[in-house]
Amino acid sequence: MFWLSDNVCWILVIVAALIVEAITLSLNAVWFALGGVGSLIAASLGASVPVQWVVFIIVSAIFMLLIRPFARRVLKPKGAATNADRILGEQAIVTQAIDNTQAQGEIKIMGQYWTARSADGAPIAQGSVVRVREIVGVKAIVESVPATDKV
Numbered sequence: 001m002f003w004l005s006d007n008v009c010w011i012l013v014i015v016a017a018l019i020v021e022a023i024t025l026s027l028n029a030v031w032f033a034l035g036g037v038g039s040l041i042a043a044s045l046g047a048s049v050p051v052q053w054v055v056f057i058i059v060s061a062i063f064m065l066l067i068r069p070f071a072r073r074v075l076k077p078k079g080a081a082t083n084a085d086r087i088l089g090e091q092a093i094v095t096q097a098i099d100n101t102q103a104q105g106e107i108k109i110m111g112q113y114w115t116a117r118s119a120d121g122a123p124i125a126q127g128s129v130v131r132v133r134e135i136v137g138v139k140a141i142v143e144s145v146p147a148t149d150k151v
Contacts, residue, residue: 006043006052010036013056027071035060084135086110091131091145098124098142107132107140114140 004012017033038059039052047055087109098105098118105116107130118124119133119141130142 006049007040010040010043010052010056014040027068027075031060031064031068032056034063087114087132087140088134089132091129092116092140092142094124094126094128094130094142097126098130107142109140114138116140116142119143 014033014036017029017036020029021027021033035056035058039056042052042055090109092107092109092114094105094116095108095113096104096106098107098116100117100121100123105118105124107114107116109132115138116130117136117139120143122144124130124142124144129145131145132140133143134141
């Protein structure tokens with residue numbers, strides 16, 4: 001590195017870190033680019049090489065420890081909502097009696113027919129009103145709705 005000036009070396013570190021970050025998009029290398037900027041400033045002000053390295057390590061660590069959790073939370077991809085999610089908690093009509101032991105049962109909800117299973121394992125008669133508790137694969141897991149809660 002003796003044939004390169006300190007400024008050029010830090011610019012190369014910054015560019016390399018940004019290229020790695022652009023390729024991975026994982027918020028792992030951007031902190032080193034920011035540390036490189038700090039060291040570039042220190043080099044421009046005439047700091048010695050050991051001081052530049054200390055600045056690089058400290059600035060990189062500070063940005064990684066303080067900003068990374070916030071950046072991950074903000075940039076975290078949202079889970080894609082599916083049509084299945086919108087039936088959770090909704091009431092449905094049993095169109096085929098639900099019997100977990102026989103692997104039978106079907107409900108109609110929002111104009112769609114779903115294979116259904118009882119949440120507690122108890123059989124549920126055809127025509128009953130149920131509430132969808134969860135979706136497991138392509139099956140709606142349902143529970144009986146007390147007469148007072150029926151819509």
